[in-house]
Amino acid sequence: MTALLRYQADLLLRSQRWLPPVILYAAFLAIGVQSGQPVLDSLGYAAAGLLPVAAWLVRICVTNEPDAARACVAAARGPARAHLACLLTALLASALLGVVTTLVVTLVSDPVSNGHRVHVPPLRAGAAGLLAALVCALLGSAVGALTNRPLLRSPGRAVPAMLLAALLSAVLAGSPAQAAVGGLVTGSQSGRVPVPLLPLAGAALVTAGAFAAACALTSRRSP
Amino acid sequence: MAHNGQPYGAPGTEPPATDVSHTGLKITPYRETGQNHPMQRDLRLTAVGRRYGIRGPWVLRGVDLAVAPGTLTRIEGANGTGKSTLLRLLARLDSPTEGRITGRPHTAFVPERFPSALPFTVLGYLTHLGTVHGLSRGTAQRAAGSWLERFGAAAYADTPMARLSKGSSQKVAVAQALLAEPELLVLDEAWTGLDAAARAELERAVAERTAAGGAVVFVDHDPRRLAGVPDATYTVVEGGLKRRTDSVSSPDVGTGPVTLVVVQGPPGRQLPPDALRTVAAAAETVPGTHRLTVPASHSDVLLRVLLTARPPWHVVSVGADGTTPPDPGSRP
Numbered sequence: 001m002t003a004l005l006r007y008q009a010d011l012l013l014r015s016q017r018w019l020p021p022v023i024l025y026a027a028f029l030a031i032g033v034q035s036g037q038p039v040l041d042s043l044g045y046a047a048a049g050l051l052p053v054a055a056w057l058v059r060i061c062v063t064n065e066p067d068a069a070r071a072c073v074a075a076a077r078g079p080a081r082a083h084l085a086c087l088l089t090a091l092l093a094s095a096l097l098g099v100v101t102t103l104v105v106t107l108v109s110d111p112v113s114n115g116h117r118v119h120v121p122p123l124r125a126g127a128a129g130l131l132a133a134l135v136c137a138l139l140g141s142a143v144g145a146l147t148n149r150p151l152l153r154s155p156g157r158a159v160p161a162m163l164l165a166a167l168l169s170a171v172l173a174g175s176p177a178q179a180a181v182g183g184l185v186t187g188s189q190s191g192r193v194p195v196p197l198l199p200l201a202g203a204a205l206v207t208a209g210a211f212a213a214a215c216a217l218t219s220r221r222s223p
Numbered sequence: 224m225a226h227n228g229q230p231y232g233a234p235g236t237e238p239p240a241t242d243v244s245h246t247g248l249k250i251t252p253y254r255e256t257g258q259n260h261p262m263q264r265d266l267r268l269t270a271v272g273r274r275y276g277i278r279g280p281w282v283l284r285g286v287d288l289a290v291a292p293g294t295l296t297r298i299e300g301a302n303g304t305g306k307s308t309l310l311r312l313l314a315r316l317d318s319p320t321e322g323r324i325t326g327r328p329h330t331a332f333v334p335e336r337f338p339s340a341l342p343f344t345v346l347g348y349l350t351h352l353g354t355v356h357g358l359s360r361g362t363a364q365r366a367a368g369s370w371l372e373r374f375g376a377a378a379y380a381d382t383p384m385a386r387l388s389k390g391s392s393q394k395v396a397v398a399q400a401l402l403a404e405p406e407l408l409v410l411d412e413a414w415t416g417l418d419a420a421a422r423a424e425l426e427r428a429v430a431e432r433t434a435a436g437g438a439v440v441f442v443d444h445d446p447r448r449l450a451g452v453p454d455a456t457y458t459v460v461e462g463g464l465k466r467r468t469d470s471v472s473s474p475d476v477g478t479g480p481v482t483l484v485v486v487q488g489p490p491g492r493q494l495p496p497d498a499l500r501t502v503a504a505a506a507e508t509v510p511g512t513h514r515l516t517v518p519a520s521h522s523d524v525l526l527r528v529l530l531t532a533r534p535p536w537h538v539v540s541v542g543a544d545g546t547t548p549p550d551p552g553s554r555p
Binding site for chain 1: 311314315316317318327329330331332333334335336337338340341342343347351352354355356357396399400403405409
């Protein structure tokens with residue numbers, strides 16, 4: 001698996017297809033996050049934006065290889081494991097993006113609640129933001145896994161489905177991402193730092209299920 | 224022999240090589256030594272059917288096929304009959320819609336067309352694939368280098384994949400499959416696009432693979448490809464599989480290039496069974512002197528078996544088809 005992950009990560013890095021989502025995400029952050037704003041509010045904004053980026057990175061990773069090259073790798077290690085390596089590479093990339101973003105946002109934001117009423121400890125705020133970012137990275141990866149190959153193969157269907165699913169899972173009540181981001185936003189009003197462990201567990205479960213389904217289907221729905 | 228002093232496979236991989244001092248060859252052990260990790264079980268297809276989509280037409284149905292270690296299997300059939308689908312099932316790339324596939328040998332696959340749209344150099348890609356196949360980085364790199372050399376593509380090692388010609392990228396596709404010494408090698412028209420030297424080299428590599436206990440399954444449109452060599456030939460007809468029996472039991476020497484090998488041993492000594500398996504015809508001209516006719520692709524394998532036997536056989540002459548071997552009694 002390590003060799004597969006290293007191959008996929010190298011492929012992602014060298015393909016440079018990660019640039020558009022990352023640049024778009026940076027622009028999204030530049031618009032919404034300014035230094036001196038309440039830290040929890042900004043972290044919630046950053047985490048919510050990570051969700052579609054994670055889904056997009058999954059799309060990049062699972063479509064990065066030509067079919068023939070994918071077949072060579074799949075023959076060596078089995079199509080399910082080869083596909084899992086694509087999904088995990090994308091998840092790790094978006095988690096890394098989430099960590100860096102959380103760090104930067106925590107550093108530039110003011111450790112206060114909305115209206116500068118209550119002091120918010122920056123370390124705890126950063127930890128809460130990191131958990132929320134992970135929830136969104138996980139859920140976005142799940143969305144990407146379920147709206148790309150092997151389930152939806154034509155881009156005409158995959159891309160709209162992916163964007164719609166990413167939007168819905170960010171705003172619909174009951175979604176772990178909505179719970180995590182909502183926790184940060186309300187925490188910013190009250191000045192109490194949330195610990196979104198329950199959303200994290202939920203997102204991990206959903207993602208494990210989505211990855212398992214996608215991997216199990218690769219050998220059934222190819223090429 | 225044509226392998227730059229590296230008779231077999233990747234140098235430095237698991238099977239320990241033995242030095243045969245009196246011949247100056249380094250020999251990797253064959254399957255009777257049990258050191259080449261033979262397949263756990265045969266790969267076996269039982270009543271396998273495959274269709275794409277829930278209501279799609281059946282591409283294959285009721286296919287029974289067993290691929291034993293050390294065998295060469297040829298799959299024939301007209302365009303669009305489902306040969307590639309069968310190969311994808313054998314390589315475990317696709318799951319059967321119905322039926323069962325058992326056995327999971329370590330597999331390598333050579334696709335029909337290998338697009339080079341990958342952001343790696345040739346050596347970088349092959350090293351990655353080698354590690355994916357379970358080799359260490361160093362071993363993968365060395366194996367990649369030696370296979371590129373065998374296929375006359377060593378000059379492309381540092382070339383970006385995107386700049387390769389069709390033939391050169393096919394060499395990369397072949398090298399990625401061979402460098403891991405797979406237990407099952409699946410070739411989907413792998414010869415297409417290769418130059419003459421590389422085509423012959425691939426035939427020899429296939430012979431080495433089967434001699435080392437690996438199974439090879441191939442599809443090729445050239446009927447002379449490895450003619451007379453396959454242990455079994457199947458034809459895909461109307462979604463089913465028919466075993467061709469005409470040319471299986473007696474290899475038809477006339478259809479492919481052959482090599483004549485004359486060897487000497489003590490009178491009455493039997494030729495090794497591994498040698499007899501590769502030859503198309505054998506005759507004892509003088510007691511102790513054997514005249515062997517072997518498909519050209521398998522001459523290296525035959526010589527290796529004879530020279531590594533204990534005690535080794537004396538090779539009197541090796542010649543192309545039609546050349547008269549020198550007087551069998553004389554020693555060079």
